[in-house]
Amino acid sequence: MNIETIAVCGAGTMGRGIAQVCATAGFATILFExxxxxxxNAKEAVHSSLQALAAKGKIGAPDEILNRIFFTQNLSDCTAQLVIEAIVEQPAAKVGLFTQLATINDAATIFASNTSSLSISELANNLPHPDRFAGLHFFNPAPLMKLVEVVAGAQTDPEVIKTLEALVARLGKTSVACTDAPGFIVNRVARPFYIEALRQAEAGVEMETIDRLMEARGFKMGPFRLMDLIGNDVNYAVSCSVWEQLQQPERLRPSPLQQEKVEAGHLGKKSGKGYYTYDKA
Incomplete structure (x- = not known):
């Protein structure tokens, strides 16, 4: 399939970033929230992001790009050749959304979830067209991060994966194909990076010291700054999901320190406070 129209459901940090990427690449884009x-807020954030990129000479015609995005509160507007979901990491919510979307789209529409760690196969088992469902996992911030995981579930048609890989290339991104597994590739590999840093903080090592040490060793961002950027709610949810799916290994047990941050609403940059304090996004 040659995709020309893309609908993105969910206008939070990831959803609006994905919509911006699609519009920048020339696609007619629908952003539902x-x-x-x-x-x-999403429209304002995309506008500001495009203006900043234009000022740096990285894109041209920011207003033209913004005009490719149709911002809507009506789910019935989400008819497209590809629908990407970027809502809360709760299986029931995702299944409910995709079930509704299936009733308003035609037989050729591809559905994709931006989930960080939920099982694509298990989600697909509850959907009307599991063969047309896959994972399409972008990373935050989507306009800047090049990698996209293309995740095949047990029932995903191989042609769907080929179509999504071709799409990722048109978006100017780099795809990595993977089969459904806890945390896929990146989040599976990254869990010890976060968990061990949290263990050290629980033992009394200052978070800023840990970040400085990691950055001095070549990491672009230390674990606590990165968790604040991702969102502590998202990062904690992924840790819990991977831990549960791997039968609760002690080495990957989620940190109570991060749980406390989430329960306090200290989610990171998007809330204005996490492990550090920020101007609220």
């Missing part, structure tokens, strides 16, 4: 304030 039922919450009017979130949708309004």
């Amino acid at each position: 039922p919450n009017s304030e979130v949708l309004r």
Whole structure:
């Protein structure tokens, strides 16, 4: 399939970033979000991001790119050749959304989840067209991060994976194909990076010291700054998901320190406070 129209469901940090990437690559893009304030903030954030990229000479015609995105609160507007979901990491919510989307799209539409760690196969088992469902995992911030994981579930048609890999190339990104597994590739590999840093903090080592040491050894960002960028709610949810799916190994047990941050609403940059304090996004 030659995809020309893309709908993105969910206008949070990831959803609006994915929509921006699609529009920048020339696709007619629909961004759906039922919450009017979130949708309004998304439009403002995309506009600011495009203006900043244009000022640096990285893109041209930012207003033209923005005009390729149709911002809507109506799910019925989400008819496209590809629908990408970027909502809360809760299986029931995702299945409910995709079930509704299947009723308003035609037989050729491909559905993809941006989930960080939920099983693509298990989600697909509850969907009307499991062969047309796959994972399409972008990384935050989507406009800047080059890697996209293309995840095949047990029932995903191989042609769907080929189509998504071709799409990722058109987006100017680099795809890595992987089969469904806890945390896929990147989040599976990254768990010890976060968990061990949290263990050290629990033992009394200052978080800023840990970040400085890791950055001095070549990491672009230390674990605590990176968790704040990703969102502590998202990062903690992924840790819990991977831990559960791997039968709760002690080495990957989620940290109570991060759980406390999530319960306190200290989610990182998007909330204004996490392990560090920020101007609220």
